[in-house]
Amino acid sequence: xxxxxxxxxxxxxxxxxxxxxxxxxxxxxxxxxxxxxxxxxxxxxxxxxxxxxxxxxxxxxxxxxxxxxxxxxxxxxxxxxxxxxxxxxxxxxxxxxxxxxxxxxxxxxxxxxxxxxxxxxxxxxxxxxxxxxxxxxxxxxxxxxxxxxxxxxxxxxxxxxxxxxxxxxxxxxxxxxxxxxxxxxxxxxxxxxxxxxxxxxxxxxxxxxxxxxxxxxxxxxxxxxxxxxxxxxxxxxxxxxxxxxxxxxxxxxxxxxxxxxxxxxxxxxxxxxxxxxxxxxxxxxxxxxxxxxxxxxxxxxxxxxxxxxxxxxxxxxxxxxxxxxxxxxxxxxxxxxxxxxxxxxxxxxxxxxxxxxxxxxxxxx
Amino acid sequence: xxxxxxxxxxxxxxxxxxxxxxxxxxxxxxxxxxxxxxxxxxxxxxxxxxxxxxxxxxxxxxxxxxxxxxxxxxxxxxxxxxxxxxxxxxxxxxxxxxxxxxxxxxxxxxxxxxxxxxxxxxxxxxxxxxxxxxxxxxxxxxxxxxxxxxxxxxxxxxxxxxxxxxxxxxxxxxxxxxxxxxxxxxxxxxxxxxxxxxxxxxxxxxxxxxxxxxxxxxxxxxxxxxxxxxxxxxxxxxxxxxxxxxxxxxxxxxxxxxxxxxxx
Amino acid sequence: xxxxxxxxxxxxxxxxxxxxxxxxxxxxxxxxxxxxxxxxxxxxxxxxxxxxxxxxxxxxxxxxxxxxxxxxxxxxxxxxxxxxxxxxxxxxxxxxxxxxxxxxxxxxxxxxxxxxxxxxxxxxxxxxxxxxxxxxxxxxxxxxxxxxxxxxxxxxxxxxxxxxxxxxxxxxxxxxxxxxxxxxxxxxxxxxxxxxxxxxxxxxxxxxxxxxxxxxxxxxxxxxxxxxxxxxxxxxxxxxxxxxxxxxxxxxxx
Numbered sequence: 001x002x003x004x005x006x007x008x009x010x011x012x013x014x015x016x017x018x019x020x021x022x023x024x025x026x027x028x029x030x031x032x033x034x035x036x037x038x039x040x041x042x043x044x045x046x047x048x049x050x051x052x053x054x055x056x057x058x059x060x061x062x063x064x065x066x067x068x069x070x071x072x073x074x075x076x077x078x079x080x081x082x083x084x085x086x087x088x089x090x091x092x093x094x095x096x097x098x099x100x101x102x103x104x105x106x107x108x109x110x111x112x113x114x115x116x117x118x119x120x121x122x123x124x125x126x127x128x129x130x131x132x133x134x135x136x137x138x139x140x141x142x143x144x145x146x147x148x149x150x151x152x153x154x155x156x157x158x159x160x161x162x163x164x165x166x167x168x169x170x171x172x173x174x175x176x177x178x179x180x181x182x183x184x185x186x187x188x189x190x191x192x193x194x195x196x197x198x199x200x201x202x203x204x205x206x207x208x209x210x211x212x213x214x215x216x217x218x219x220x221x222x223x224x225x226x227x228x229x230x231x232x233x234x235x236x237x238x239x240x241x242x243x244x245x246x247x248x249x250x251x252x253x254x255x256x257x258x259x260x261x262x263x264x265x266x267x268x269x270x271x272x273x274x275x276x277x278x279x280x281x282x283x284x285x286x287x288x289x290x291x292x293x294x295x296x297x298x299x300x301x302x303x304x305x306x307x308x309x310x311x312x313x314x315x316x317x318x319x320x321x322x323x324x325x326x327x328x329x330x331x332x333x334x335x336x337x338x339x340x341x342x343x344x345x346x347x348x349x350x351x352x353x354x355x356x357x358x359x360x361x362x363x364x365x
Numbered sequence: 366x367x368x369x370x371x372x373x374x375x376x377x378x379x380x381x382x383x384x385x386x387x388x389x390x391x392x393x394x395x396x397x398x399x400x401x402x403x404x405x406x407x408x409x410x411x412x413x414x415x416x417x418x419x420x421x422x423x424x425x426x427x428x429x430x431x432x433x434x435x436x437x438x439x440x441x442x443x444x445x446x447x448x449x450x451x452x453x454x455x456x457x458x459x460x461x462x463x464x465x466x467x468x469x470x471x472x473x474x475x476x477x478x479x480x481x482x483x484x485x486x487x488x489x490x491x492x493x494x495x496x497x498x499x500x501x502x503x504x505x506x507x508x509x510x511x512x513x514x515x516x517x518x519x520x521x522x523x524x525x526x527x528x529x530x531x532x533x534x535x536x537x538x539x540x541x542x543x544x545x546x547x548x549x550x551x552x553x554x555x556x557x558x559x560x561x562x563x564x565x566x567x568x569x570x571x572x573x574x575x576x577x578x579x580x581x582x583x584x585x586x587x588x589x590x591x592x593x594x595x596x597x598x599x600x601x602x603x604x605x606x607x608x609x610x611x612x613x614x615x616x617x618x619x620x621x622x623x624x625x626x627x628x629x
Numbered sequence: 630x631x632x633x634x635x636x637x638x639x640x641x642x643x644x645x646x647x648x649x650x651x652x653x654x655x656x657x658x659x660x661x662x663x664x665x666x667x668x669x670x671x672x673x674x675x676x677x678x679x680x681x682x683x684x685x686x687x688x689x690x691x692x693x694x695x696x697x698x699x700x701x702x703x704x705x706x707x708x709x710x711x712x713x714x715x716x717x718x719x720x721x722x723x724x725x726x727x728x729x730x731x732x733x734x735x736x737x738x739x740x741x742x743x744x745x746x747x748x749x750x751x752x753x754x755x756x757x758x759x760x761x762x763x764x765x766x767x768x769x770x771x772x773x774x775x776x777x778x779x780x781x782x783x784x785x786x787x788x789x790x791x792x793x794x795x796x797x798x799x800x801x802x803x804x805x806x807x808x809x810x811x812x813x814x815x816x817x818x819x820x821x822x823x824x825x826x827x828x829x830x831x832x833x834x835x836x837x838x839x840x841x842x843x844x845x846x847x848x849x850x851x852x853x854x855x856x857x858x859x860x861x862x863x864x865x866x867x868x869x870x871x872x873x874x875x876x877x878x879x880x881x882x883x
Contacts, residue, residue, distance in 0.1 A: 058785050078788040079797075091786035095804045104800075105790030156790060370728050370762050373739025380742055433638045436631045450873055455642050457816065457869030459823040461839055462858045465846055466645030469652060476648065510642065568732025570826055575846060585734050598742065605735040616730055620723075 007034040007191040008069040008082065008159035010055060015064035017050055024050045026216040027064070032209075034069075037186050037193040039203035042213035043239070048196045049164055051213070055194065056085045056162050068159065079108070084158035086166045090149040092137035098124075098148050099133035105156035119155055126185065127151040143174045150185070160192040167202065179205050200240050204228070212236045232275075234361050237286040244292075244330050247363065248285040250277045259285055259360070262326030268303040269355035282363045291357040292332035294321065298352030307351045309344065325351065374609070381603035398603030408587055408604070415584035418498050418573075419566030422505035423513070426562045427555060429506070430513035434554075435547075437514075438521035449518065456511040464575045467504050471495040471576070496578025504572040509565055513558040520554030521547075553622070560619045564612040584608065646862055653855035671856035681857055684841035688822055691753055691837060695760040696818035702761075703768025703813050704806070710769070711776035722773075728766040736762075737830035744831060755831035760824060764817030771816070771876050775809035808875040815872030819865050 010032040017025040025047040032038045040048040053059040055066060057078030065072050073081055084105070092101050099120050106116045124130050127147040137145055146166060153161055163182075167175045183206050186193050197203050203210045204224040211221040212235070220232045224240075231237035234245050248259035251267065253276075260267050270285060277283060298304055307330060311322040314336070322331040332351065382394050402408045437448050455463065470476045472495050481487045524547065532542045548555075570585035577583060582590065584604070591601040656666035675681055710721065728736065740759050779802070787797035803810070825839035832840065838861065845851050 056785075056789060058788075077793075078785070079791050079793050081789075083789070085786065085789045087782045087786055089780060089782055091780065091782035093783060093787075093801055093805075104787070104792075108791035108796065152786075152790070370724075370731075370736075373736060373743045374731075376742045376746065377735065377739040429638065429641075432631060433635055436635045440631060446877065450870065450877075451639065452642065453873050454866060454869045455646060457819050457823075457873070458646065458865045459839065459858070459861050461823075461825050461843055461846070462649060462862060463645060465842075465854070465858070466649050468846075469648050470645060507641070507645065510638075564730070565732075568734055570734050571843075585732070588734055588738070592738070601738060602742065605732075605738050608732050609735045612730060612732055612735075613727075 006159065009034045009036075010160055010192060010194065011067045011070075012051070012055075013065045013067070015051070015054065015061045015066060017047075017054060017059060018062050023216050025054070025061075028213075028216075028218050029064075030211055030218060030221050032192060032194060035190050035192055037183075037195065037206060037208045039195045039197055039207040039210045040213055041197055041200060041203040041210050041239070043198055046213040047216040048198075048213045052085075052162050052164055052194060052196045055160070056083055057081050082159040083162055084153035084156055084160075085162040085164065086149050086153045088164045088166065088168055090137075090145050090166075092145055092148055092152070094137055096136075097133065098129070098135050098137065098140070101137065101148055101152050102133075102155050105152065109156065123151040123155045126154070126188075128181075142170055143178065146170060146178060150182075154185070154189065158191065160194060163193065163195045165197055166195075167197075167199075175202070182206060204240070210240075212239060214239075230359055231286060232361060234284040234286065234363070237284070237359065237361060242289050242333075244287045244289060246285045246287065246328060246330075248283050248360070250279055250281045250283060250360075253277065253279060256355075257360075259283065261285060262328035265326045266305060266328075268358060270358040270360055271356045273360040277360060283360045284363050286359040286361060287330075287353055287357060289320070289332045292330070292351055292353050294332060294334050294349055294351050296350065298350040301352030302355040303358075304350060304352040307349055309347050309349060312345060323349075323351075377602045377605055377609075380599050381606050383599040398600045399607070401600065402604055402607055407582070411582045411584045411587040414498060414581055415567050418502050418505065418583065419563050419569075422502045422509070422566050423559050423562035425502070425506045426510050426513040427517070427559050430510060430517050430558060431551075431555070434514050434517035435521055438518050438524075439526075449515075452511050452514050452518075456508075460508065461571055461575070463508055464504050464572045467500065467507065467576055468495060471500055471503070495576060496580070498577065498581055498583075500576040500578070501573045501583065504576045505562075505566045505569060508572065509562040512565070513562050516557035516561070517551060517554040520551045524550055556619055556622060560615050564615050568608050568612065646866075649855055649862065650859045652852075653859040655852075657852075671852045675853040675856040675860075678853060681838075681841060681853070684836045684838045685857075687753055687835060688838040691756050691760065692818045692822040694757050695764050695821035696814040698757070698761045699764025699768040699817035700772075700810050700814040702765045703772050703817075704810055706765070706769045707772035707776050708802075710773050711779065712781065722770075725766050725769050728762050729770075733824075733826040737827040740827065741830045753832065753835055753837075756821075756828045756837060759827045759831050760817075760821035763820055763824075764813075767820065768813035768817055771813045772806065772809050775806055779806065812872045812874075812876035815868045816876065819868045819872065822868075823861075823865055 012028050012030055015025060015028045016023060028047070028051060040051055042048045050059055054061055057073070057076065061074060066074055068082060093104065096104070102120045102123055103116050106119060111119070120133060121130075124133060127150055129144060129147050129151070132140065132144065137148065140148065146169075149166065166182075167178050170178060179202060182193075182195075186206075195203070195207065207224060209221060209223055210227055212219045212227065214233075214235050220227055220236045227236060227240055231240065231243075237243040238245060246261045248261040248268075249264060250257070250259050252258040257270050257272055257277075258267055259270055268285065293301060294307075305325040307323040307325045309321060309323045311320075313320040313322070315333075317336075318333045319336055320331060320333055322329065324330070330351070381398055382396070402412065437445060437452070441448050468475070472478070473491075475495065478487070478491060481491075528546055528550070529542050532546045533539075537545060568585055569583070570589060573583040573586050574589075577586070579586070585608075588601050588604045588608075591597045591604065653671055654667050654669070656668040656670070710718065737759070740755070744755055783801050783805070784797050787801045788794070792800060823839060825843055828837045829840050829843065836844070838857075842854060842857065842861075845854055
């Protein structure tokens with residue numbers, strides 16, 4: 001695609017949106033850089049779609065401001081905004097052919113006919129649907145419809161592309177393929193993508209940064225690796241990847257921060273937390289299952305415990321082992337070969353992990 | 366919309382408390398017009414006759430409609446929407462003309478009498494076929510039959526076959542299946558059909574005027590008579606209000622029993 | 630068994646209508662069987678009867694007006710009803726059902742008293758207004774049941790792609806709901822074209838076709854009625870079939 005349009009940054013400043021008494025979006029602020037691929041990730045009802053719809057102009061913020069390239073767009077109606085949306089249900093016009101669907105936005109912008117025709121051809125190539133211009137939407141497969149919806153949004157050269165769970169209706173395999181393709185298209189045309197999804201894997205695979213939303217607020221925003229390695233809340237820890245969230249009490253701060261857990265019967269060393277806690281604070285200690293080692297190797301780690309195995313579950317490429325340490329439940333993942341060595345239900349095994357793999361966050365009430 | 370619908374109703378209400386003297390409307394206030402409906406023989410007889418005719422015709426319509434609706438809903442597969450269309454369409458043709466057709470059919474020299482005569486079943490034409498409350502009843506039944514078929518069809522169509530099959534599987538005879546499963550579950554449709562044909566029947570004017578013969582007046586005819594012969598607007602208004610309250614009252618009762626009314 | 634019964638019911642529904650049509654071609658003044666001679670005489674009589682033709686013209690002025698007003702107002706009302714959730718929505722729908730349930734004679738009388746107390750001269754406008762009340766009710770219900778399944782995202786995506794609200798309406802919504810819109814028009818048209826009582830009350834000395842036919846029926850059997858009746862029946866049959874087909878058209882189009 002031509003670079004007629006410079007990608008634009010989007011900022012939300014203290015945006016609040018209420019539906020009746022419910023605050024769907026609460027004081028949300030973030031800045032998205034021009035050309036970035038950002039996902040709004042969260043469970044249904046977390047306010048991510050409302051946030052997206054406010055950027056598109058279908059909802060207005062009750063408080064706060066939204067800017068595109070530094071200019072407020074809150075008063076601009078959707079049909080004059082420089083944003084394009086890919087709808088969850090695609091919203092293809094059923095009475096129009098694929099080509100006519102693609103042409104719609106261009107016609108609204110009074111682009112000359114022959115130019116429209118040329119752009120349609122180019123777009124059909126980009127979304128890999130050459131020759132299907134004359135079909136009606138209902139003659140296309142779900143994946144093809146998805147591509148038309150994408151093409152229809154992109155053809156008008158928007159500064160920002162908004163995607164509302166665009167892959168939700170596709171089956172797993174197609175979804176994976178489309179993820180790669182969206183990534184490719186983003187690279188090729190370089191405009192800002194804002195992508196709403198409830199699928200953490202999708203968000204991790206595609207985005208430059210992820211904004212994790214919960215109950216109308218953004219809990220954390222950052223690159224996937226950072227969010228995964230250093231979750232700031234228990235919600236983020238559990239929503240992104242798997243996590244053991246242990247109720248713990250801070251007993252030492254400083255060079256060697258330490259907490260107790262399992263009803264204060266066990267202690268563990270932890271990494272220096274991002275925020276400051278004081279002694280006797282009640283916190284959540286987050287340990288990723290894949291960071292827990294099992295068997296004789298476990299002894300070399302900072303924190304080592306005895307675990308009673310209560311369940312061993314084969315999950316294909318790995319094995320999940322559930323058990324109790326000091327009466328507190330813990331689970332971990334290990335390779336099939338490691339698992340076969342020891343662990344039968346009821347047996348006692350050694351488990352261990354490094355202090356650096358424990359993240360302390362505020363106790364989730 | 367509301368203006369042109371609710372205001373006429375309000376005006377009717379106001380008029381109904383006025384009276385008439387020497388063909389002049391007096392703007393006073395009394396319930397006389399209402400008490401008259403239930404004390405003057407002409408009026409309450411017309412009212413009772415209307416109730417009776419409407420009841421029998423709506424009862425007949427539901428009775429005729431049920432097996433037919435069942436047939437369309439459960440036995441016709443390929444041409445179901447066509448059959449349904451064929452049921453609805455007469456409803457959209459001229460009301461007067463459909464009533465008039467029965468005059469041709471029922472008259473002393475009408476098709477039915479002649480047919481019976483030709484078949485040697487009767488010697489003389491049956492005069493009473495036309496111009497009687499019976500003729501009115503037949504006319505009502507005829508014009509509102511589609512209205513009875515549709516709601517019954519729509520409940521039967523949504524009745525899953527698995528229910529009747531389950532009942533049969535548990536040992537119910539076809540009759541028991543009907544009585545224990547089909548009928549109770551199609552009651553909403555039957556009630557809608559019955560009430561609607563009944564309330565439309567009570568307020569009907571064209572059919573009794575064309576087929577009833579005028580010797581025994583029905584309620585709507587009595588209303589028109591009040592206007593045409595006596596210029597007694599207030600009395601007519603009171604009678605109309607009674608009719609409307611009865612209609613809406615029955616529909617409201619129906620609405621409480623049947624949550625979802627699907628007419629179209 | 631049931632099959633035979635169903636055929637009988639269909640016969641019951643259609644024989645009276647067919648009777649009129651058949652007798653309109655019979656030579657005898659009285660509709661008696663057997664019909665010995667066939668003729669088109671009654672059509673000639675009917676089509677040269679200036680009074681009948683005038684009444685027909687009036688009906689043909691009123692009915693399309695009613696159809697258009699009803700379908701347009703109905704579309705706007707149904708759009709608002711289908712799009713918004715508000716308290717008392719059920720009540721609004723119930724009130725909409727009102728004009729279709731209220732006995733015609735009650736409504737006709739009420740409207741007559743309204744017009745006379747406002748000193749509105751009786752004219753075809755009275756009939757247009759009266760019939761539009763029914764037509765709007767009917768149209769709103771038809772269009773509402775269509776619009777309730779209309780995906781709002783289609784309008785949003787039109788806006789998103791740069792279509793102002795009016796443009797989005799004409800480019801996206803109207804084409805998609807057009808069958809229901811046409812159905813509302815046709816059925817309101819038919820309703821008005823066939824309606825007698827209310828027209829009879831409000832129209833005064835002008836007569837619509839049903840009112841004129843009514844007047845003649847009161848004087849006994851006049852064979853030209855069969856001819857004009859056949860024409861009327863065929864018109865409303867055709868419009869009724871079309872309208873009903875469009876109204877019940879599958880809603881999965883959007």
